[in-house]
Amino acid sequence: MSQYTDSAKELLEHIGGKENIAAVTHCATRMRFVLNDPSKANKEKIEAIKLVKGTFTQAGQFQVIIGNEVATFYNEFTKMAGVQETTKDDAKVAAKQNMNFLQRLIAHLADIFTPLIPALVVGGLILGFRNVIGDIKMLEDGTKSLIEVSQFWAGAHAFLWLIGEAIFHFLPVGITWAVARKMGTTPILGIVLGITLVSPQLLNAYGVAGAEEIPVWDFGFAQIDMIGYQAQVIPAILAGFVLAYLERWLRKVVPNSISMIVVPFFALVPTVLIAHTVLGPIGWQIGSFISDVVYSGLTSAFGWIFAAIFGFAYAPLVITGLHHMTNAIDLQLMSELGGTNLWPMIALSNIAQGSAVLSMIYINRKNEEEKQVSVPATISCYLGVTEPAMFGINLKYGFPFLAAMLGSMAAAVISVASGVMANSIGVGGLPGILSIQPQHMLTFAIAMLVAIVVPFLLTIVFSKTNMGRNAFKRFGAR
Incomplete structure (x- = not known):
């Protein structure tokens, strides 16, 4: 008998039995169930299982946090329960039965941007490092940067831009590939479509405003502007979906004997034409409208109100999955303004959640069993991954989650009121300071300190009173 057998039996019973499981898979730390009837899952009894760190529902999936041993437990569970293994993609398809229109829309955005996150993180780190060596006057009494006194670092600064440009300027290629991958169509056609949006023969999107004359394709009876869409998010998403739906329709109507020739041609060529004309x-x-509204709201006299609301509400958005929408807004702000004032608040929210867990480690310092969850959760949270902290500790107790939201709100107000801007996204938590524009790093460091201290102290205060627990219950969280 395996050490996980008893826990697997309990989970199967409290999940509603084998007949209630439409699909089950797992990720790095969680079991992901698609349930035929989610109401049959007894959350209280599931969370009482010793191996379980917490539960939550997201994107139509009932997710059970197990920890690093999830892969071994998953194998034991599927064998004992007699259910077939399911891929993540199959589970996402099955989960749509439990999702409304808005949830499906958010799931689509998540499916597009999630495969791009590793590249965005790398790009953010690279641009942040270039900030440090290229823009901060740290040498010769604060008059010169590292690249101004060292040829090696000057060369490294120039070389690293090769990667940064590939990730952010040519982002449409990744987006159209991700759309094709998600829709089950031909990924290489998505890549080709993306390249046609950022081709070197086009006028660079960053040069349109200052261009004296925009080159055109002249067809005699009509002309099409030769404008590139470097770093543009929405044009790439729209073009990607047109290509995917057109290809899927053509595969239904074109005979298999000629589909290899006909489908790619009549899917790609019209899409490229539509992409550049419409x-x-x-x-x-x-x-541009979305970025203008967000930026104007954050830089207006009432920007601190928007910051307070966003800083307070971002963590609940993560629970619902709505936070994936901010990726598109951040990237749009970067392409339009050369930076984003939204991402700094996200990094601060990550830190605040980690600080609340850190406080719980102090409060429950004699609870060795809980430390197995809380210590790794704090570390991952400070590095920008908040789910283990939120679902494993903060939502379990309730009041640490509220303390983190309040700390995030205070830090966000400081960040926005000081005009803090990030050059890139993808680097969250404490390393997020690397993505901040050099002139704002000191202010952001102060906001980070607030995001660390305020949640830590509030969590201790709430733990000694009923104030935090009662306030959290009034928000309907538990």
Whole structure:
């Protein structure tokens, strides 16, 4: 008998039995169930299982936090329960039965941006490192940067831009590939479509405003502007979906004997034409409108109110999955303004959640069993991954989650009121300071300190009173 057998039996019983499981898979730390009837899952009894660190529902999936041993436990569970293993993609498809229209829309955005996150993180770190060596006057009495006194670092600074440009300027290639991958169509066609949006023969998107004359494709009876869409998010998403739906339709109507020739040609060529005549300009205008509204709201006299609301509400957005929408807004702000004032608040929210868990480690310092969850959760949270902290500790007790939200709110107000801007996204938590523009790093460091101290102290205060618990219950969290 395996050490996980008893826990697997308990989980199967409290999940509603084998007949209630439509699909089950796992990720790095969690079991992901698609349930035929989610109401049959007894959350209280599941969370009482010794191996379980917490539960939550997201994107139509009932997720059970197990920890690093989830892969071994998953194998034992599926064998004991007699259920078939399911891929993550199959589980996502099955989960749609439990999702409304908005949830499906958010899930689509998540599916597009999630595969891009590793590249965005790398790009953020690289641009942050270039900030440090290229823009901070740290040498010769604060008059010169590292690249101004060292040829090696000057060369490294120039070389690293090769990667940074590939990730952020050519982002549409990744987006159109991700859309094709998600829709089950031909990924290479998505890549080719993305390249046509950022081709060197096009006028760079960053040079449009200052261009004296925009080159055109002249067809005699009509002309099309040769404008690139470097770093543009919405035009790439729209073009990617048009290509995917057109390819899927063609595969239904074109005979298999000629589909290899006909489908790629009649899917790609019309999509590229539509992308440069309709989708690109419209998507650009939509993106510009969204970025203008967000930036104007954050830099207005009432920007601190927006910051307070966003800082307080971001963690609950993570629970619902709505936070994936901010990726598109951040990237749009970067393309339009050369930076984003939204991402700093996200990094501060990560830190605040980790600080609340750190406080719980202090409060429950004699609880060795809980430390197995709380210590790794704090570390991952400070590095930008909040789910273990939120679902494993903060939501379990309730009041640490509220303390983190309040600390995040205070830090966000400081960040926005001081005009803090990030050059890139993807680097959250404490390393997030590397993505901040050099002139704002000191202010952001102060906001980080607030995000560490305020949640830590509030969690201790709430633990000694009923104030935090009662306030959290009024928000309907538990």
